[in-house]
Amino acid sequence: MPDSAASKQFVDPRRLYATEAPLRTRVGSFNRYLLADRASQDLFRDVTQSIARHSPIADIGCGVGVPLLPVGPTVMDGQDVIGGDLSLGQLRSVASASSGPSPSLLQFDAARLPFRSASFGCAVARHMLYHVPDPRLAAAEAARVIRDAGLFVATTNSSSSRPELQNAHTEAVVDLGGRLVERMSTNFDAESGGEKLTGSFRRVRTEPWSGVLAFPNVDVLFDYYRSTAYFKMAFDTEADRERLAGRVSEILRLRFGEGSAPLTVGGAIFICTGPIPVISNL
Numbered sequence: 001m002p003d004s005a006a007s008k009q010f011v012d013p014r015r016l017y018a019t020e021a022p023l024r025t026r027v028g029s030f031n032r033y034l035l036a037d038r039a040s041q042d043l044f045r046d047v048t049q050s051i052a053r054h055s056p057i058a059d060i061g062c063g064v065g066v067p068l069l070p071v072g073p074t075v076m077d078g079q080d081v082i083g084g085d086l087s088l089g090q091l092r093s094v095a096s097a098s099s100g101p102s103p104s105l106l107q108f109d110a111a112r113l114p115f116r117s118a119s120f121g122c123a124v125a126r127h128m129l130y131h132v133p134d135p136r137l138a139a140a141e142a143a144r145v146i147r148d149a150g151l152f153v154a155t156t157n158s159s160s161s162r163p164e165l166q167n168a169h170t171e172a173v174v175d176l177g178g179r180l181v182e183r184m185s186t187n188f189d190a191e192s193g194g195e196k197l198t199g200s201f202r203r204v205r206t207e208p209w210s211g212v213l214a215f216p217n218v219d220v221l222f223d224y225y226r227s228t229a230y231f232k233m234a235f236d237t238e239a240d241r242e243r244l245a246g247r248v249s250e251i252l253r254l255r256f257g258e259g260s261a262p263l264t265v266g267g268a269i270f271i272c273t274g275p276i277p278v279i280s281n282l
């Protein structure tokens with residue numbers, strides 16, 4: 001079954017992010033194994049520098065505090081970063097992992113930010129807008145809370161990221177009669193995201209990023225696979241998920257053997273300026 005035949009189902013992110021462990025595994029994989037190409041490394045550096053020039057910064061959907069992509073600050077970086085997330089589990093993990101001064105953390109929904117208008121130099125929403133049922137609402141909120149000369153940065157994946165793993169997963173789920181859900185990022189991916197930002201910002205620049213997740217072997221790639229939402233959602237029981245894990249492991253071993261197991265990854269960074277004020281009818 002092609003990827004496009006997967007069923008469309010909006011997954012409540014509170015279920016996916018109730019505990020920190022799966023996200024921490026994925027962030028750990030990106031931090032350790034992402035080899036970005038030269039142009040992407042330059043892009044990450046330039047965007048990070050640009051964000052730093054626009055403090056204070058609101059980190060929307062901060063997760064475990066450290067982002068998947070090396071773009072922008074961590075919540076632990078300083079007093080001028082306020083991190084927020086829908087998940088109390090993630091916020092607790094940030095608070096307990098930080099050794100320095102307490103990071104500024106708040107529980108909030110990206111679609112309704114608890115901040116005054118024009119109170120930030122920059123807002124970042126890294127790999128999270130696809131979890132918001134209507135990303136346009138979150139974009140409007142980000143535009144509202146930054147100043148006129150402020151910056152909004154959103155990162156996401158491409159719909160064709162990690163084809164090696166997606167193909168193995170799709171083949172195994174179809175073989176075993178499991179549930180194939182549409183990719184989590186479809187709601188706001190590199191291909192569709194820009195258009196959802198244009199109603200809230202006068203200028204939206206789309207910059208592609210790409211590279212490989214250079215896992216040293218299939219076992220390490222496999223830990224990453226087990227932390228993904230599509231693995232968890234393919235079956236309801238642990239026993240069925242174990243069968244799936246076994247099948248995917250066979251497919252990946254056939255492909256990569258005992259050597260390194262690189263996944264092709266890519267996506268986009270949207271750099272937005274010129275927030276458009278919302279005209280209220282009230």
Ligand SMILES: C[S@@+](CC[C@H](N)C(=O)[O-])C[C@H]1O[C@@H](n2cnc3c(N)ncnc32)[C@H](O)[C@@H]1O
Nearest residue numbers: 013017061063067068086087109110126128131
């Ligand atoms: C894939 S993680 C990304 C975390 C981090 N920004 C990064 O780059 O690694 C998505 C995060 O967004 C949070 N999230 C999902 N929907 C949200 C919403 N409506 N408002 C705020 N946070 C949300 C999740 O709880 C999770 O921590």
